[in-house]
Amino acid sequence: MIFVTVGHQMPFDRLVHAVDEWSERTGRADVFAQIGATEDWPKYIQAAPFLTPGQFAKRIEQASAIVAHAGTGTIIAALRLNKPLLVLARESARGETRNDHQIATAKYFEEAGYVLAAYSTEELIAKLAELESFQPRASIGTVASEQLIQRLRRFTFGADDTVVQSHPHHAQ
Amino acid sequence: MTRSKKKILAVASGGGHWIELLRVLPAFDEGEVVLATVQKDYERDVPRRRLHIIPDATRWNKIGVLRLALRILWIVLRERPDVIVTTGAAPGYFALRFGRWFGARTIWLDSIANVDELSMSGQLVRAYADLWLTQWPHLAGSDGPECAGAVL
Numbered sequence: 110m111i112f113v114t115v116g117h118q119m120p121f122d123r124l125v126h127a128v129d130e131w132s133e134r135t136g137r138a139d140v141f142a143q144i145g146a147t148e149d150w151p152k153y154i155q156a157a158p159f160l161t162p163g164q165f166a167k168r169i170e171q172a173s174a175i176v177a178h179a180g181t182g183t184i185i186a187a188l189r190l191n192k193p194l195l196v197l198a199r200e201s202a203r204g205e206t207r208n209d210h211q212i213a214t215a216k217y218f219e220e221a222g223y224v225l226a227a228y229s230t231e232e233l234i235a236k237l238a239e240l241e242s243f244q245p246r247a248s249i250g251t252v253a254s255e256q257l258i259q260r261l262r263r264f265t266f267g268a269d270d271t272v273v274q275s276h277p278h279h280a281q
Numbered sequence: 282m283t284r285s286k287k288k289i290l291a292v293a294s295g296g297g298h299w300i301e302l303l304r305v306l307p308a309f310d311e312g313e314v315v316l317a318t319v320q321k322d323y324e325r326d327v328p329r330r331r332l333h334i335i336p337d338a339t340r341w342n343k344i345g346v347l348r349l350a351l352r353i354l355w356i357v358l359r360e361r362p363d364v365i366v367t368t369g370a371a372p373g374y375f376a377l378r379f380g381r382w383f384g385a386r387t388i389w390l391d392s393i394a395n396v397d398e399l400s401m402s403g404q405l406v407r408a409y410a411d412l413w414l415t416q417w418p419h420l421a422g423s424d425g426p427e428c429a430g431a432v433l
Contacts, residue, residue, distance in 0.1 A: 116296055162322045181297035181394045185304075185433070213396035249433050253304040256430030257390075257416075261308035264388060264412045265287060265364050 111240075112172035113142035116180045117159060120145035121205055124197045127230035128176055129153050131237050141168065174240045176233075179211035179226070184218055191248035195225040195240045197233050222246030287312035290362035290385070292353075292376040294369065295319045295337060297394055301368040303327070304432040305390065315360055317353070317372065335372050350375045357383060368392055368432075374402045377409040388412040393431055395420075 113128050115121035125144050129151035132140050140154035143165070150156060160168065169175065169186050177183040179196040187194040198215040199205035212228070219226035223245050227233035252258065289309045293302040299318050303326055306314060316330055319337035333356050338345030353375040357365075365380040366388040367373025377387040389410035391403040399415060403426070407413055413426040421428035 118296065162320070162325060181392060182300040183297075185297070185300050188433075208401075210394050210397065210400075214394050217396050251304070252307050253432040254430035257305060257414075257432065258308040258430075260414075260429035261305055261366065261388065261390075261412075262311075264386075265289065265309060265366075266311050 110172055111137070111140045111174050111176060112168045113140060113144075113154070113176045114160075114165070114168075114183055115143060115145050115178050116183065117145070119199075119206065120147035120149070121178050121197075121199060122147055122149045123203065123205065123230060124176070124178060124233070125149070125151050125154075125156070127197070127233050128237070131234050143168070174243075176237070176240070179215040179218075181214060184214070184224060185249070188223055188245060188247075188249045189251065191245055193225070193240050193243040193245065194223075195227065195233065195236055195243075197227045197230070287363040288360060289314045290317065290357070290360050290365045290376065290380070291315070292317045292335075292365065292367040292373045294372050295323075297392060298368045298370060298373075299323055299326075301390070301392055301432045302366075305366070305368075309364075309366070312364070315362070317356055317376070319372070338371060346371065350379075354379050357385070361385075364388065366390065369400055370402045374406045374409075377406050381409050386411045388414070389426075390414045390432075391416065391420075391426065393417075393433070399426060 125142050132153040142154050142156045143160050144156045146158055175187050175192050175194045177196055179198045196215050198211040201209050215226040218224045225236050225243050227236050289312045291302055293299045314330055317333040317335050321334050324332055335352050336349045338349040357379045362385050365376050365385045367376055368390050369392055380387050387410050389406050391399050393416040415421055415426040415428050416431035418428045
């Protein structure tokens with residue numbers, strides 16, 4: 110089963126349409142898409158506007174491949190389970206998002222070998238063919254990097270406070 | 282008198298912001314962690330923690346933003362956290378601003394999604410963040426945010 114997801118903030122009809130068209134052309138029927146609050150319902154693939162986090166987790170687990178917008182939540186969820194992921198970046202000029210940060214996100218994760226990325230629907234359709242054989246470079250753990258965890262811990266519980274709260278022994 | 286355990290308020294809006302916040306929570310295990318986010322369903326991600334639900338508003342919806350700000354103010358007043366940490370976006374901005382009024386120390390961790398430049402909220406929050414972090418080395422600098430690793 111291929112799982113398509115556009116996140117919970119805005120629909121992404123361009124992505125869903127492209128996959129729908131691909132499904133019609135290839136006869137590939139085992140596709141499920143989470144499409145957001147849109148009027149524009151796909152014709153050939155199954156779809157739902159939103160999923161609960163539980164349903165989302167289940168869909169990702171069961172998917173053989175994932176097609177999504179270039180949102181970090183989806184990318185992290187897919188990498189944790191080592192699933193092949195193809196992302197299409199939202200474009201602000203098309204009213205799909207408010208700035209073009211997804212283009213940079215897609216480029217970074219693509220260049221690092223974690224995902225396949227497309228920057229047009231033609232490219233998306235072309236890359237769908239190779240998606241299920243794509244192997245992400247590495248899966249990621251459940252926790253942030255040790256460096257970041259240590260930095261946050263030091264700031265929150267660290268030495269700065271111990272100095273302020275130390276008690277001089279002059280009371281006696 | 283000081284509390285024996287530090288109280289940490291961890292705030293994030295939905296999607297990637299929430300996922301990124303979950304990945305740094307182990308840093309705060311020594312303290313008492315209370316969370317605030319936009320979806321009740323996210324409870325399943327943090328079964329042993331208290332979770333406040335806040336309205337889901339972006340900076341572009343004025344009434345929504347006002348309701349969000351008031352709700353955040355109420356949570357900060359009620360919890361009186363020692364430290365506030367956020368991965369954005371709008372809820373985190375308000376949490377750091379209001380938290381500062383009541384003596385909280387504040388952490389902004391800009392989302393890894395912001396590769397080319399810091400998020401708008403991340404830029405606006407600068408004056409209210411004691412620890413101002415980007416996850417991208419090339420965005421860090423002496424008069425910019427600090428980079429101390431990423432959520433990956």
